[in-house]
Amino acid sequence: MERVVVKILAVGMASENLIEYYNGEDELVYLAMVDCGFEDKYSDKEKVEKLKSANLDYMLKKMTERGTVAKKDSFYLDLLLLTHKDRDHWNLLTDVFKNFSPKTYDSSNKKNEEFTDLREIHKGITYK
Secondary structure, three states: OOEEEEEEOOOOOOOEEEEEEEOOOOOEEEEEEEEEOOOOOOOOHHHHHHHHHHHHHHHHHHHHHHHHHOOOOOOOOOEEEOOOOOHHHOOOHHHHHOOOOOOOOOOOOHHHHHOOOHHHHHHOOOOO
16 A cells, blocks of 8 residues: 655754655655754753754665665655755755765766756855
8 A cells, every 4th residue: 555654853943854655565665855954952962962863864764765766876865845044944964965875866867967966056055
């Protein structure tokens, strides 16, 4: 049976959500991330780091699972949607990008002609 899972991750007042679509064989065939941020203004820094680590582990686990189903050599994400530019909606992207393999481009797919490497976009982000 096909199913959709919407995972709302614990991030304080920030936003980080995964939409997972599974086919009838229970394979993760579509993975979308809506925002990728974390509120890090809390006084309990140890708790903040544990939550960030747990969220990142879950995201990377699902991206690896999706990459396997998509027959890619690394993590795979079908869609990344950032709802707006506030830092707490994108600040975990830094940690996600650190885990990406350089091989994210499939040259055999002609649809990739206008491909933009996410790491190149990431280089242009100004952190404050």
